[in-house]
Amino acid sequence: SDALVGTVADAMERADGVRRLEVRANADTPEDAARARRFGAQGVGLCRTEHMFLGERRKLVEAMILARDESERARVLGELLPLQRQDFRGILEAMDGLPVTIRLIDPPLHEFLPDRTGLAVRIAAAEARGERPEPHDAELLGAVNRMHEENPMLGLRGVRLGLIVPGLVAMQVRAIAEAVVERTRAGGRPRAEIMVPLVGAVEELRIERAEVERVLAEVSAESGVPVRLPVGTMIELPRAALTAGRIAEAAEFFSFGTNDLTQTTWGFSRDDVEAEFFSAYLDKGIFATSPFESLDRDGVGRLVRIAVDEGRATRPDLKIGVCGEHGGDPESVHFFHAVGLDYVSCSPFRVPVARLEAGRAALPGTRTSDSR
Ligand code: PEP
């Protein structure tokens, strides 16, 4: 088996020698980032910060929802700040010297709000016992009802949330900038990048970006450590791909979110690929494989090409990657190489496969059908 390990290492080395695509990993914890690095990842292409608001911190999310005024919300955000700073410091440390793309919060709200039915049942049970329901429950249910959406994936997500909830983006950017300052003072080489999710119009990005720059300037002035971080955007809505030329005016990098881009291009819910109808529909032979598994070149792929061309026409040095599930799919990696992306980002365990495929894609004579 030593011989086998040697052969794999050899193949990996050859692939690394020829590939043009950089391979990064999606990671939200220092442990995942360290694991990804051991597999050869050249950075974090997507840190999903919404995952940092689960578990114990749900209580704080609840408190933020119920905040009656600015000062109460500011107090909750103040509690979240040191926790987030610590999250980012750990990941930057694990990836010291390599880029870490931190995405501002993008929660599908239904995964974070308290469960309406559970609250309603608790209130009804109290009433049935002839008791007064907990005022906290009643208040929370009212708030959750007011925020209820039939299609949360098409609702208050991504940049929209950042623009609607005062102070949320500022808190996250401050946590990132302060973590960068701490790592710099400790002699590290932190390379954080800030990414805005679910942008559909350059105006959204401009407003969000102004807030990001304001906070970066604030932390730079306070600390005496200049914090200048690249700011970029996800391209995961058809409108973003079609207006990429304008969006590139306000973005230093693009990262394709092919999960949402596939969902919104096809109009199939990414959360319902297990539904009975979907597999029955796949059996009709309309697609070769599920578009969520292997990139659909005619639709999603065409949008990717348009966005790459238009983005680079505006900004020739625009850095472009992909961080949806397709980033680790061998077939799709060949396509991303052919359209000229700079990197793919996938789950840590898929990094070795992505490295090999990126190498194969770069060998002369392979997959000529992918070239333009
Ligand atoms: C995507 O949409 O492809 C993406 C990477 O973002 P998320 O999966 O977190 O929506």
Ligand code: MG
């Ligand atoms: Mg997405």
